Amino acid sequence: MIKVIIGTMLVQMKQSFARPMFRFCLIANPILNTILLYEMYKESGETNYMAYVVLGAGLMGLWSCICFSSAGDINRERYSGTLALIFAAPARFPSIILGKIIGNTIMSLLTMVISLITAKALFGISLKLESPIYFFVALIAAIIAFIVISSVIACILTLSRKTELYMNCIEIPIILLCGFVFPVSVLPYGVRVISYALSPTYAIELMRMAVWGVTDKAVFIEKLGILLGLTVVYAIFSVILYRRIDKRVRIAATLEVA
Protein backbone atom coordinates (compact mmCIF):
# COMPACT_ATOMS: atom_id res chain seq x y z
CA MET A 1 0.00 0.00 0.00
CA ILE A 2 2.82 2.41 0.93
CA LYS A 3 4.54 1.65 -2.39
CA VAL A 4 1.32 2.38 -4.28
CA ILE A 5 0.86 5.67 -2.41
CA ILE A 6 4.46 6.78 -2.99
CA GLY A 7 4.48 5.69 -6.64
CA THR A 8 1.16 7.39 -7.37
CA MET A 9 2.29 10.49 -5.48
CA LEU A 10 5.46 10.90 -7.56
CA VAL A 11 3.76 10.41 -10.90
CA GLN A 12 0.93 12.72 -9.82
CA MET A 13 3.44 15.48 -9.04
CA LYS A 14 4.80 15.22 -12.58
CA GLN A 15 1.33 15.11 -14.05
CA SER A 16 0.04 18.09 -12.09
CA PHE A 17 3.09 20.20 -12.84
CA ALA A 18 2.61 19.51 -16.54
CA ARG A 19 -0.80 21.23 -16.41
CA PRO A 20 -0.80 24.99 -17.11
CA MET A 21 -3.71 25.59 -14.71
CA PHE A 22 -1.83 23.90 -11.87
CA ARG A 23 1.31 25.90 -12.63
CA PHE A 24 -0.79 29.06 -12.59
CA CYS A 25 -2.26 28.19 -9.18
CA LEU A 26 1.15 27.15 -7.91
CA ILE A 27 3.25 30.06 -9.15
CA ALA A 28 1.20 33.00 -10.44
CA ASN A 29 -1.61 32.75 -7.90
CA PRO A 30 0.56 33.31 -4.76
CA ILE A 31 2.51 36.12 -6.48
CA LEU A 32 -0.67 37.99 -7.44
CA ASN A 33 -2.34 37.33 -4.10
CA THR A 34 0.72 38.54 -2.18
CA ILE A 35 0.76 41.81 -4.13
CA LEU A 36 -2.98 42.27 -3.75
CA LEU A 37 -3.07 41.48 -0.03
CA TYR A 38 -0.03 43.65 0.68
CA GLU A 39 -1.65 46.61 -1.05
CA MET A 40 -4.88 45.98 0.87
CA TYR A 41 -3.21 45.66 4.26
CA LYS A 42 -0.38 48.21 4.16
CA GLU A 43 -2.60 51.18 4.98
CA SER A 44 -5.00 49.22 7.19
CA GLY A 45 -3.41 50.14 10.50
CA GLU A 46 -3.01 46.43 11.29
CA THR A 47 0.48 45.95 12.73
CA ASN A 48 0.96 42.21 12.29
CA TYR A 49 -0.45 42.05 8.80
CA MET A 50 2.43 40.12 7.18
CA ALA A 51 1.00 36.88 8.52
CA TYR A 52 -2.23 37.66 6.68
CA VAL A 53 -0.37 38.63 3.53
CA VAL A 54 2.22 35.86 3.25
CA LEU A 55 0.35 32.99 4.93
CA GLY A 56 -2.94 34.12 3.40
CA ALA A 57 -1.57 34.33 -0.14
CA GLY A 58 0.28 31.04 0.26
CA LEU A 59 -2.73 29.24 1.66
CA MET A 60 -5.06 30.70 -0.98
CA GLY A 61 -2.72 29.33 -3.63
CA LEU A 62 -2.51 26.00 -1.83
CA TRP A 63 -6.28 25.75 -1.59
CA SER A 64 -6.68 26.65 -5.28
CA CYS A 65 -4.16 23.95 -6.16
CA ILE A 66 -6.19 21.47 -4.13
CA CYS A 67 -9.49 22.52 -5.68
CA PHE A 68 -8.20 22.47 -9.23
CA SER A 69 -5.99 19.42 -8.86
CA SER A 70 -7.08 16.91 -6.23
CA ALA A 71 -10.72 17.67 -6.84
CA GLY A 72 -10.42 18.38 -10.55
CA ASP A 73 -8.30 15.30 -11.12
CA ILE A 74 -11.33 13.10 -10.53
CA ASN A 75 -13.05 14.74 -13.46
CA ARG A 76 -9.97 14.67 -15.65
CA GLU A 77 -9.51 10.98 -14.89
CA ARG A 78 -13.17 10.42 -15.68
CA TYR A 79 -12.83 12.13 -19.08
CA SER A 80 -9.57 10.39 -19.96
CA GLY A 81 -11.06 7.02 -19.03
CA THR A 82 -8.48 6.28 -16.33
CA LEU A 83 -10.85 6.64 -13.37
CA ALA A 84 -12.57 3.36 -14.21
CA LEU A 85 -9.19 1.69 -14.67
CA ILE A 86 -7.87 2.68 -11.28
CA PHE A 87 -11.20 1.73 -9.73
CA ALA A 88 -10.84 -1.77 -11.20
CA ALA A 89 -7.14 -2.04 -10.31
CA PRO A 90 -5.81 -4.51 -7.74
CA ALA A 91 -4.64 -1.75 -5.38
CA ARG A 92 -7.38 -0.17 -3.31
CA PHE A 93 -8.97 2.86 -4.97
CA PRO A 94 -8.61 5.08 -1.85
CA SER A 95 -4.85 4.35 -1.68
CA ILE A 96 -4.41 5.52 -5.27
CA ILE A 97 -6.50 8.65 -4.73
CA LEU A 98 -4.66 9.32 -1.45
CA GLY A 99 -1.30 9.09 -3.25
CA LYS A 100 -2.52 11.64 -5.77
CA ILE A 101 -3.82 13.98 -3.07
CA ILE A 102 -0.59 13.77 -1.04
CA GLY A 103 1.44 14.47 -4.18
CA ASN A 104 -0.64 17.52 -5.03
CA THR A 105 -0.70 18.85 -1.47
CA ILE A 106 3.04 18.49 -0.95
CA MET A 107 3.75 20.23 -4.23
CA SER A 108 1.18 22.91 -3.43
CA LEU A 109 3.21 23.89 -0.36
CA LEU A 110 5.46 25.66 -2.82
CA THR A 111 2.84 28.45 -2.87
CA MET A 112 3.90 29.42 0.66
CA VAL A 113 7.54 29.69 -0.42
CA ILE A 114 6.62 31.70 -3.52
CA SER A 115 4.50 34.03 -1.46
CA LEU A 116 7.40 34.52 0.96
CA ILE A 117 9.86 35.20 -1.87
CA THR A 118 7.44 37.66 -3.53
CA ALA A 119 7.00 39.65 -0.31
CA LYS A 120 10.75 39.82 0.17
CA ALA A 121 11.59 40.59 -3.46
CA LEU A 122 8.89 43.18 -4.15
CA PHE A 123 8.37 44.83 -0.77
CA GLY A 124 11.57 43.97 1.07
CA ILE A 125 9.67 42.43 3.94
CA SER A 126 9.89 38.97 5.39
CA LEU A 127 7.81 36.80 7.65
CA LYS A 128 9.49 36.53 11.01
CA LEU A 129 8.68 33.29 12.79
CA GLU A 130 8.47 33.97 16.52
CA SER A 131 7.85 30.31 17.41
CA PRO A 132 9.46 28.18 14.68
CA ILE A 133 8.88 24.82 16.38
CA TYR A 134 5.21 25.58 16.91
CA PHE A 135 5.04 26.71 13.28
CA PHE A 136 6.51 23.40 12.14
CA VAL A 137 3.92 21.51 14.24
CA ALA A 138 1.13 23.72 12.88
CA LEU A 139 2.35 23.22 9.32
CA ILE A 140 2.40 19.41 9.63
CA ALA A 141 -1.08 19.47 11.20
CA ALA A 142 -2.27 21.77 8.39
CA ILE A 143 -0.87 19.46 5.70
CA ILE A 144 -2.63 16.46 7.24
CA ALA A 145 -5.86 18.47 7.58
CA PHE A 146 -5.72 19.56 3.92
CA ILE A 147 -4.99 16.01 2.76
CA VAL A 148 -7.96 14.64 4.69
CA ILE A 149 -10.36 17.39 3.57
CA SER A 150 -9.21 16.79 -0.02
CA SER A 151 -9.99 13.08 0.41
CA VAL A 152 -13.53 13.91 1.50
CA ILE A 153 -14.00 16.19 -1.50
CA ALA A 154 -12.45 13.65 -3.89
CA CYS A 155 -14.78 10.95 -2.52
CA ILE A 156 -17.88 13.07 -3.07
CA LEU A 157 -16.77 14.10 -6.54
CA THR A 158 -16.26 10.47 -7.60
CA LEU A 159 -19.99 10.12 -7.44
CA SER A 160 -20.94 12.98 -9.71
CA ARG A 161 -20.21 13.96 -13.26
CA LYS A 162 -20.61 17.66 -12.38
CA THR A 163 -17.28 17.81 -10.59
CA GLU A 164 -16.08 20.96 -12.33
CA LEU A 165 -19.09 22.90 -11.17
CA TYR A 166 -18.66 21.82 -7.54
CA MET A 167 -14.94 22.53 -7.37
CA ASN A 168 -15.57 26.06 -8.63
CA CYS A 169 -18.24 26.45 -5.97
CA ILE A 170 -16.02 25.46 -3.06
CA GLU A 171 -12.88 27.47 -3.78
CA ILE A 172 -13.80 31.00 -2.67
CA PRO A 173 -16.27 30.12 0.13
CA ILE A 174 -13.63 28.07 1.95
CA ILE A 175 -11.08 30.92 1.64
CA LEU A 176 -13.62 33.29 3.21
CA LEU A 177 -15.13 30.93 5.76
CA CYS A 178 -11.81 29.69 7.10
CA GLY A 179 -10.32 33.16 7.43
CA PHE A 180 -7.35 32.65 5.11
CA VAL A 181 -6.74 36.41 4.85
CA PHE A 182 -8.55 37.89 7.85
CA PRO A 183 -9.50 36.73 11.33
CA VAL A 184 -12.65 34.62 11.48
CA SER A 185 -13.85 36.83 14.35
CA VAL A 186 -14.85 39.53 11.83
CA LEU A 187 -17.45 37.21 10.29
CA PRO A 188 -21.10 37.29 11.45
CA TYR A 189 -21.85 34.87 14.28
CA GLY A 190 -23.99 32.54 12.19
CA VAL A 191 -21.26 32.18 9.61
CA ARG A 192 -18.61 31.63 12.27
CA VAL A 193 -20.42 28.46 13.33
CA ILE A 194 -19.64 27.02 9.89
CA SER A 195 -16.07 28.35 10.05
CA TYR A 196 -15.41 26.52 13.30
CA ALA A 197 -16.66 23.26 11.85
CA LEU A 198 -14.02 23.46 9.13
CA SER A 199 -10.56 22.14 9.94
CA PRO A 200 -8.60 24.68 7.79
CA THR A 201 -9.84 27.45 10.12
CA TYR A 202 -7.81 25.97 12.99
CA ALA A 203 -4.84 25.13 10.77
CA ILE A 204 -4.56 28.77 9.72
CA GLU A 205 -5.08 30.11 13.25
CA LEU A 206 -2.33 27.83 14.56
CA MET A 207 0.09 28.94 11.87
CA ARG A 208 -0.64 32.61 12.55
CA MET A 209 -0.21 32.04 16.30
CA ALA A 210 3.20 30.49 15.64
CA VAL A 211 4.23 33.39 13.39
CA TRP A 212 3.25 35.99 16.00
CA GLY A 213 4.72 33.92 18.83
CA VAL A 214 2.88 31.45 21.05
CA THR A 215 2.36 33.18 24.37
CA ASP A 216 -0.19 30.78 25.74
CA LYS A 217 0.78 27.14 25.12
CA ALA A 218 -2.56 25.89 26.41
CA VAL A 219 -4.50 27.80 23.74
CA PHE A 220 -2.19 26.47 21.02
CA ILE A 221 -2.57 22.89 22.26
CA GLU A 222 -6.33 23.30 22.58
CA LYS A 223 -6.64 24.51 18.98
CA LEU A 224 -4.26 21.79 17.79
CA GLY A 225 -6.42 19.25 19.61
CA ILE A 226 -9.57 20.56 17.92
CA LEU A 227 -7.81 20.49 14.53
CA LEU A 228 -6.65 16.91 15.00
CA GLY A 229 -10.07 15.90 16.34
CA LEU A 230 -11.84 17.42 13.34
CA THR A 231 -9.31 15.78 11.03
CA VAL A 232 -10.06 12.38 12.58
CA VAL A 233 -13.80 13.02 12.22
CA TYR A 234 -13.29 13.98 8.55
CA ALA A 235 -11.14 10.88 8.01
CA ILE A 236 -13.83 8.63 9.50
CA PHE A 237 -16.45 10.45 7.43
CA SER A 238 -14.38 9.92 4.29
CA VAL A 239 -14.07 6.17 5.00
CA ILE A 240 -17.84 5.84 5.55
CA LEU A 241 -18.49 7.99 2.51
CA TYR A 242 -16.12 5.92 0.39
CA ARG A 243 -17.89 2.69 1.33
CA ARG A 244 -21.26 4.14 0.36
CA ILE A 245 -19.88 5.67 -2.81
CA ASP A 246 -18.16 2.44 -3.80
CA LYS A 247 -21.53 0.71 -3.60
CA ARG A 248 -23.32 3.50 -5.48
CA VAL A 249 -20.73 3.69 -8.24
CA ARG A 250 -20.97 -0.05 -8.81
CA ILE A 251 -24.74 0.23 -9.19
CA ALA A 252 -25.01 3.42 -11.24
CA ALA A 253 -21.74 3.41 -13.24
CA THR A 254 -20.80 7.06 -12.69
CA LEU A 255 -17.08 6.53 -13.24
CA GLU A 256 -17.22 7.45 -16.87
CA VAL A 257 -18.56 10.31 -18.91
CA ALA A 258 -21.36 8.33 -20.50
Add this chain to the structure above:
Amino acid sequence: MMITCTNLKKSFGDKQVLKDINLSVAKGSIVGLLGPSGAGKTTIIKILTGQLSYDSGSVRVFDKEASKLTGEDKKRFGIMMDRFGLYDRLTCVDNLKIFADIYGIKHIRIKETLDEVGLKDDYKKLAANLSKGMRARLQLARVFMHSPEIIFLDEPTAGLDPQSMRAIHRIILKKKQEGCTIFLTTHNMEEAHKLCDNIFLLNEGKIVEQGTPEDICRRYNVNKRIKLHLTNGRDLELSQESTDTAREVFELLNKGEISTIHSTEPTLETVFLELTGKALEEGA
Protein backbone atom coordinates in the same frame (compact mmCIF):
# COMPACT_ATOMS: atom_id res chain seq x y z
CA MET B 1 -13.87 -22.15 -17.89
CA MET B 2 -12.22 -18.79 -17.20
CA ILE B 3 -15.48 -16.82 -17.33
CA THR B 4 -19.07 -17.96 -16.87
CA CYS B 5 -22.22 -15.84 -16.81
CA THR B 6 -25.52 -17.49 -15.99
CA ASN B 7 -28.83 -15.66 -16.31
CA LEU B 8 -27.10 -12.33 -15.77
CA LYS B 9 -29.45 -9.37 -15.42
CA LYS B 10 -28.62 -5.71 -14.93
CA SER B 11 -30.74 -2.57 -14.90
CA PHE B 12 -29.95 1.13 -14.65
CA GLY B 13 -33.01 2.59 -12.98
CA ASP B 14 -36.05 1.30 -14.82
CA LYS B 15 -34.11 0.34 -17.90
CA GLN B 16 -33.03 -3.28 -18.10
CA VAL B 17 -29.75 -3.27 -20.02
CA LEU B 18 -28.83 -6.96 -19.73
CA LYS B 19 -31.46 -9.68 -20.05
CA ASP B 20 -30.56 -13.23 -19.04
CA ILE B 21 -27.04 -13.28 -20.40
CA ASN B 22 -25.50 -16.74 -20.55
CA LEU B 23 -21.96 -17.08 -21.78
CA SER B 24 -18.76 -18.92 -21.06
CA VAL B 25 -15.16 -18.40 -22.09
CA ALA B 26 -12.68 -21.27 -22.31
CA LYS B 27 -9.04 -20.87 -21.30
CA GLY B 28 -6.75 -19.73 -24.10
CA SER B 29 -9.54 -18.71 -26.46
CA ILE B 30 -10.53 -15.40 -27.98
CA VAL B 31 -14.19 -14.67 -27.44
CA GLY B 32 -15.92 -11.75 -29.07
CA LEU B 33 -19.04 -9.92 -28.05
CA LEU B 34 -20.57 -8.33 -31.12
CA GLY B 35 -23.26 -5.76 -31.11
CA PRO B 36 -24.13 -2.18 -31.96
CA SER B 37 -23.54 0.71 -29.56
CA GLY B 38 -25.80 0.52 -26.55
CA ALA B 39 -26.23 -3.25 -26.83
CA GLY B 40 -24.66 -3.79 -23.40
CA LYS B 41 -21.14 -4.89 -24.38
CA THR B 42 -19.27 -2.46 -22.11
CA THR B 43 -21.65 -3.16 -19.24
CA ILE B 44 -20.79 -6.86 -19.46
CA ILE B 45 -17.05 -6.10 -19.36
CA LYS B 46 -17.56 -3.81 -16.38
CA ILE B 47 -19.47 -6.50 -14.54
CA LEU B 48 -16.87 -9.15 -15.34
CA THR B 49 -14.08 -6.91 -14.06
CA GLY B 50 -15.88 -6.01 -10.84
CA GLN B 51 -16.54 -2.36 -11.77
CA LEU B 52 -20.29 -2.81 -11.74
CA SER B 53 -22.65 -4.83 -9.64
CA TYR B 54 -25.44 -6.88 -11.20
CA ASP B 55 -29.04 -7.47 -10.20
CA SER B 56 -29.29 -11.24 -10.48
CA GLY B 57 -27.72 -14.32 -11.95
CA SER B 58 -24.20 -15.56 -11.50
CA VAL B 59 -20.95 -14.15 -12.88
CA ARG B 60 -17.81 -16.15 -12.26
CA VAL B 61 -14.28 -15.18 -13.22
CA PHE B 62 -11.46 -17.59 -12.30
CA ASP B 63 -14.28 -19.61 -10.73
CA LYS B 64 -15.02 -16.83 -8.22
CA GLU B 65 -18.02 -14.49 -8.04
CA ALA B 66 -17.03 -11.33 -9.94
CA SER B 67 -18.27 -9.14 -7.10
CA LYS B 68 -15.89 -10.89 -4.68
CA LEU B 69 -12.69 -10.62 -6.68
CA THR B 70 -9.72 -9.67 -4.53
CA GLY B 71 -6.76 -7.48 -5.45
CA GLU B 72 -4.75 -10.64 -6.18
CA ASP B 73 -7.47 -11.89 -8.55
CA LYS B 74 -7.51 -8.52 -10.30
CA LYS B 75 -3.79 -8.85 -10.97
CA ARG B 76 -4.68 -11.86 -13.10
CA PHE B 77 -6.55 -9.79 -15.66
CA GLY B 78 -5.93 -6.69 -17.74
CA ILE B 79 -8.53 -4.23 -18.99
CA MET B 80 -8.63 -1.89 -21.97
CA MET B 81 -11.81 0.16 -22.00
CA ASP B 82 -13.21 1.90 -25.07
CA ARG B 83 -11.94 5.30 -23.94
CA PHE B 84 -8.16 5.39 -24.21
CA GLY B 85 -7.41 5.56 -20.51
CA LEU B 86 -4.10 7.38 -20.81
CA TYR B 87 -2.58 10.34 -19.01
CA ASP B 88 -2.02 12.73 -21.92
CA ARG B 89 0.51 14.93 -20.16
CA LEU B 90 2.71 12.03 -19.13
CA THR B 91 5.28 10.19 -21.23
CA CYS B 92 4.75 6.60 -22.35
CA VAL B 93 7.07 5.41 -19.58
CA ASP B 94 5.28 7.42 -16.88
CA ASN B 95 1.90 6.22 -18.13
CA LEU B 96 3.03 2.67 -17.48
CA LYS B 97 4.93 3.52 -14.30
CA ILE B 98 1.78 4.57 -12.47
CA PHE B 99 0.15 1.21 -13.26
CA ALA B 100 3.38 -0.72 -12.59
CA ASP B 101 3.25 0.61 -9.02
CA ILE B 102 -0.44 -0.19 -8.71
CA TYR B 103 0.09 -3.76 -9.99
CA GLY B 104 3.35 -4.22 -8.04
CA ILE B 105 5.50 -4.80 -11.13
CA LYS B 106 9.21 -4.07 -11.36
CA HIS B 107 9.93 -0.98 -13.46
CA ILE B 108 12.23 -2.96 -15.76
CA ARG B 109 9.08 -4.51 -17.28
CA ILE B 110 7.96 -1.10 -18.56
CA LYS B 111 10.57 -0.80 -21.31
CA GLU B 112 10.28 -4.49 -22.19
CA THR B 113 6.54 -4.05 -22.69
CA LEU B 114 6.96 -0.87 -24.74
CA ASP B 115 9.43 -2.73 -26.97
CA GLU B 116 6.91 -5.54 -27.38
CA VAL B 117 4.24 -3.20 -28.76
CA GLY B 118 6.65 -1.38 -31.05
CA LEU B 119 7.03 1.81 -29.04
CA LYS B 120 10.74 1.34 -28.52
CA ASP B 121 11.65 4.77 -29.87
CA ASP B 122 8.82 6.58 -28.15
CA TYR B 123 9.54 6.03 -24.44
CA LYS B 124 9.77 9.73 -23.71
CA LYS B 125 6.99 10.94 -25.98
CA LEU B 126 3.97 12.43 -24.28
CA ALA B 127 0.84 10.33 -24.71
CA ALA B 128 -0.88 13.40 -26.14
CA ASN B 129 1.63 13.48 -29.00
CA LEU B 130 1.05 9.88 -30.07
CA SER B 131 -1.03 8.90 -33.07
CA LYS B 132 -4.28 7.02 -32.45
CA GLY B 133 -2.65 3.72 -33.36
CA MET B 134 0.29 4.36 -31.04
CA ARG B 135 -2.08 5.31 -28.22
CA ALA B 136 -3.91 2.03 -28.70
CA ARG B 137 -0.61 0.16 -28.57
CA LEU B 138 0.42 2.03 -25.42
CA GLN B 139 -2.86 1.08 -23.85
CA LEU B 140 -2.33 -2.53 -24.83
CA ALA B 141 1.12 -2.36 -23.26
CA ARG B 142 -0.52 -1.23 -20.02
CA VAL B 143 -3.01 -4.07 -20.27
CA PHE B 144 -0.50 -6.90 -20.52
CA MET B 145 2.50 -5.40 -18.72
CA HIS B 146 1.67 -7.55 -15.69
CA SER B 147 1.25 -10.73 -17.80
CA PRO B 148 -2.47 -11.27 -17.12
CA GLU B 149 -4.27 -14.54 -17.73
CA ILE B 150 -7.39 -12.85 -19.09
CA ILE B 151 -7.42 -9.69 -21.19
CA PHE B 152 -10.62 -7.67 -21.53
CA LEU B 153 -10.62 -5.43 -24.58
CA ASP B 154 -13.51 -3.05 -25.14
CA GLU B 155 -13.54 -2.03 -28.82
CA PRO B 156 -9.74 -2.19 -29.10
CA THR B 157 -9.59 -1.00 -32.70
CA ALA B 158 -12.48 1.47 -32.82
CA GLY B 159 -11.57 4.44 -35.00
CA LEU B 160 -8.17 3.08 -36.07
CA ASP B 161 -6.78 3.02 -39.60
CA PRO B 162 -6.34 -0.42 -41.23
CA GLN B 163 -2.58 -0.51 -40.63
CA SER B 164 -2.90 0.26 -36.91
CA MET B 165 -5.75 -2.22 -36.72
CA ARG B 166 -3.56 -4.95 -38.17
CA ALA B 167 -0.81 -4.09 -35.67
CA ILE B 168 -3.29 -4.43 -32.79
CA HIS B 169 -4.59 -7.73 -34.22
CA ARG B 170 -1.02 -9.08 -34.41
CA ILE B 171 -0.46 -8.22 -30.73
CA ILE B 172 -3.77 -9.82 -29.71
CA LEU B 173 -3.02 -13.01 -31.64
CA LYS B 174 0.48 -13.15 -30.15
CA LYS B 175 -0.99 -12.91 -26.67
CA LYS B 176 -3.36 -15.76 -27.52
CA GLN B 177 -0.41 -17.87 -28.62
CA GLU B 178 1.22 -17.15 -25.28
CA GLY B 179 -1.82 -18.69 -23.59
CA CYS B 180 -3.87 -15.61 -22.73
CA THR B 181 -7.64 -15.78 -22.71
CA ILE B 182 -9.05 -12.77 -24.53
CA PHE B 183 -12.53 -11.34 -24.18
CA LEU B 184 -13.20 -8.54 -26.62
CA THR B 185 -16.11 -6.45 -27.71
CA THR B 186 -16.42 -5.06 -31.18
CA HIS B 187 -18.91 -3.98 -33.76
CA ASN B 188 -16.46 -4.83 -36.52
CA MET B 189 -17.49 -8.21 -37.98
CA GLU B 190 -14.28 -8.63 -39.97
CA GLU B 191 -12.30 -8.24 -36.77
CA ALA B 192 -14.50 -10.77 -35.02
CA HIS B 193 -14.16 -13.21 -37.90
CA LYS B 194 -10.40 -12.83 -38.01
CA LEU B 195 -9.68 -13.02 -34.28
CA CYS B 196 -12.41 -14.87 -32.47
CA ASP B 197 -12.75 -18.56 -31.77
CA ASN B 198 -16.22 -17.98 -30.50
CA ILE B 199 -18.62 -15.07 -30.73
CA PHE B 200 -21.78 -13.89 -29.05
CA LEU B 201 -24.13 -11.57 -30.92
CA LEU B 202 -25.67 -9.10 -28.52
CA ASN B 203 -28.66 -6.92 -29.21
CA GLU B 204 -30.53 -4.73 -26.73
CA GLY B 205 -29.04 -6.61 -23.80
CA LYS B 206 -29.84 -10.06 -25.14
CA ILE B 207 -27.61 -12.67 -26.72
CA VAL B 208 -29.31 -13.47 -30.00
CA GLU B 209 -26.81 -15.98 -31.39
CA GLN B 210 -23.54 -17.66 -30.48
CA GLY B 211 -20.93 -20.02 -31.87
CA THR B 212 -17.82 -19.93 -34.01
CA PRO B 213 -18.02 -17.27 -36.75
CA GLU B 214 -18.05 -20.01 -39.41
CA ASP B 215 -20.79 -22.00 -37.67
CA ILE B 216 -23.02 -18.97 -37.32
CA CYS B 217 -22.60 -18.05 -40.97
CA ARG B 218 -23.25 -21.64 -42.04
CA ARG B 219 -26.31 -21.86 -39.81
CA TYR B 220 -27.90 -18.94 -41.64
CA ASN B 221 -26.88 -20.09 -45.08
CA VAL B 222 -30.45 -20.56 -46.25
CA ASN B 223 -29.74 -19.89 -49.92
CA LYS B 224 -27.15 -22.66 -50.18
CA ARG B 225 -25.78 -21.45 -53.49
CA ILE B 226 -22.35 -21.09 -55.06
CA LYS B 227 -21.22 -18.21 -57.23
CA LEU B 228 -18.92 -18.79 -60.20
CA HIS B 229 -17.07 -16.10 -62.06
CA LEU B 230 -16.18 -17.39 -65.49
CA THR B 231 -13.16 -16.53 -67.60
CA ASN B 232 -15.45 -14.95 -70.20
CA GLY B 233 -16.56 -12.41 -67.57
CA ARG B 234 -19.97 -14.01 -66.97
CA ASP B 235 -21.25 -14.73 -63.40
CA LEU B 236 -23.12 -17.91 -62.65
CA GLU B 237 -25.07 -18.85 -59.51
CA LEU B 238 -25.85 -22.50 -58.82
CA SER B 239 -27.79 -24.25 -56.07
CA GLN B 240 -25.64 -26.34 -53.73
CA GLU B 241 -28.51 -28.76 -53.28
CA SER B 242 -29.07 -29.55 -56.95
CA THR B 243 -27.63 -32.84 -58.16
CA ASP B 244 -26.61 -31.19 -61.42
CA THR B 245 -24.37 -28.59 -59.78
CA ALA B 246 -21.39 -30.87 -59.18
CA ARG B 247 -21.50 -32.11 -62.79
CA GLU B 248 -21.83 -28.57 -64.16
CA VAL B 249 -18.92 -27.24 -62.07
CA PHE B 250 -16.78 -30.24 -63.01
CA GLU B 251 -17.43 -29.62 -66.71
CA LEU B 252 -16.57 -25.92 -66.46
CA LEU B 253 -13.42 -26.75 -64.50
CA ASN B 254 -12.37 -29.25 -67.15
CA LYS B 255 -12.80 -26.62 -69.81
CA GLY B 256 -10.78 -24.16 -67.70
CA GLU B 257 -13.64 -21.67 -67.82
CA ILE B 258 -13.87 -20.94 -64.09
CA SER B 259 -12.03 -17.92 -62.80
CA THR B 260 -13.30 -17.95 -59.15
CA ILE B 261 -15.74 -19.98 -57.02
CA HIS B 262 -17.46 -18.56 -53.92
CA SER B 263 -19.99 -19.99 -51.54
CA THR B 264 -22.83 -17.63 -50.63
CA GLU B 265 -23.13 -18.10 -46.87
CA PRO B 266 -24.02 -14.82 -45.18
CA THR B 267 -21.54 -12.62 -43.34
CA LEU B 268 -21.90 -11.98 -39.62
CA GLU B 269 -23.26 -8.57 -40.57
CA THR B 270 -26.09 -10.12 -42.60
CA VAL B 271 -26.83 -12.65 -39.89
CA PHE B 272 -27.07 -9.85 -37.36
CA LEU B 273 -29.29 -7.86 -39.70
CA GLU B 274 -31.53 -10.86 -40.18
CA LEU B 275 -31.78 -11.51 -36.44
CA THR B 276 -32.31 -7.96 -35.25
CA GLY B 277 -33.33 -5.90 -38.24
CA LYS B 278 -30.40 -3.54 -37.73
CA ALA B 279 -26.78 -3.26 -38.80
CA LEU B 280 -23.88 -3.89 -36.39
CA GLU B 281 -22.33 -0.50 -37.02
CA GLU B 282 -25.64 1.30 -36.56
CA GLY B 283 -25.14 4.16 -34.15
CA ALA B 284 -21.59 3.10 -33.44
